[in-house]
Amino acid sequence: MSFQTILSNFALILFVLMIGTGIIWFLDVFHLSKKRRQAADLALAAWDARQEKLRAEGIQPDENGREALKEKLLKQPIWIEYSGSFFPVIAVVFFLRSFMxxxxxxxxxxxxxxxxxxxxxxxxxxxxxxxxxxxxxxxxxxxxxxxxxxxxxxxxxxxxxxxxxxxxxxxxxxxxxxxxxxxxxxxxxxxxxxxxxxxxxxxxxxxxxxxxxxxxxxxxxxxxxxxxxxxxxxxxxxxxxxxxxxxxxxxxxxxxxxxxxxxxxxxxxxxxxxxxxxxxxxxxxxxxxxxxxxxxxxxxxxx
Structure with missing residues (x-):
């Protein structure tokens, strides 16, 4: 395949990548991140309840695990993280190449x-x-x-x-x-x-x-x-x-x-x-x- 043929298809490739990564980015911003937040809030509430129960029983709980659990629950999956990183770059390149x-x-x-x-x-x-x-x-x-x-x-x-x-x-x-x-x-x-x-x-x-x-x-x-x-x-x-x-x-x-x-x-x-x-x-x-x-x-x- 010639260089010019690749360039000819490059606009379509960029467009498909922009749409694909854009859908994932918007889906994460307006839906998936909220679901992760809700799941994290429930898990942290359960964690806090267990910690409180241990204190009531006279047991000193380990306080160091809460932040690690929160970070793990809120962390984006790899496929979402990469899509979110690539989307603005691909969108800018597509815009410049298409209109400028x-x-x-x-x-x-x-x-x-x-x-x-x-x-x-x-x-x-x-x-x-x-x-x-x-x-x-x-x-x-x-x-x-x-x-x-x-x-x-x-x-x-x-x-x-x-x-x-x-x-x-x-x-x-x-x-x-x-x-x-x-x-x-x-x-x-x-x-x-x-x-x-x-x-x-x-x-x-x-x-x-x-x-x-x-x-x-x-x-x-x-x-x-x-x-x-x-x-x-x-x-x-x-x-x-x-x-x-x-x-x-x-x-x-x-x-x-x-x-x-x-x-x-x-x-x-x-x-x-x-x-x-x-x-x-x-x-x-x-x-x-x-x-x-x-x-x-x-x-x-x-x-």
């Missing part, structure tokens, strides 16, 4: 040079609105993804998987990518050459550019040996809104959908191949690398 920030691990090189394999990133879950946990249904809308945002979303081919790409087009946009040059709504991207990028995983160099179109500015990679055309795109929903030829493609993004592309343009399986991402599949906006075990210098904000 969620961690993800970058599994591929499709977002090079911005994100590297092994980057552990944080995703802002509330930037685009409040979504119900588990089902990922938007309950409160706040903002919409903007061109240039790096977004985590459910993979349209398999919603149990999470992908991360950059938003290139929003609903109504016309996205054209021909001969490895991007145009959005008729505005042609400007490309500033940068030093070649060394991919340490593949031990190969790629051409690196600073791509700028409108307010959108970020680094991309191009492979001179890769073709400009898109081989074998899927018959995805709204496929008729795209046209493909040997130079590239052109797509008009349907309303309520987004067109995603990886920064590693010639090594990214993205909307060019499997189509548009519906708003319901959006998870959140990536904004910070909090750890990379292979390179701690990676820690910091991302664009």
């Amino acid at each position: 920030y969620e961690p993800f691990k970058i599994p591929s090189s499709s977002m090079l040079p911005t994100l590297e394999i092994g980057d552990l990133i944080l995703v802002n879950k509330y930037t685009y609105g409040i979504r119900l946990p588990i089902i990922n249904k938007k309950a409160i809308s706040i903002n919409d993804p903007q061109r240039g945002d790096m977004v985590v979303f459910k993979y349209p081919r398999d919603p149990s998987l999470d992908y991360i790409k950059r938003v290139i087009g929003v609903g109504g946009d016309k996205v054209v990518y021909r001969n490895k040059q991007l145009t959005v709504n008729g505005e042609i991207a400007q490309y500033q050459p940068m030093p070649d990028y060394l991919d340490t995983e593949r031990l190969s160099y790629s051409r690196q550019f600073l791509e700028k179109i409108g307010p959108m500015e970020h680094r991309i990679l191009n492979d001179d040996n890769a073709p400009s055309y898109v081989p074998n795109p899927d018959p995805f929903l709204h496929r008729s809104m795209c046209s493909y030829n040997t130079d590239g493609f052109a797509c008009t993004v349907p309303q309520g959908y987004y067109f995603m592309m990886g920064d590693n343009r010639d090594n990214s399986l993205d909307s060019r191949y499997w189509g548009f991402v519906p708003d319901d599949y959006i998870v959140g906006k990536a904004f910070f690398v909090w750890m990379n075990l292979g390179n701690v210098k990676r820690i910091g904000s991302v664009n």
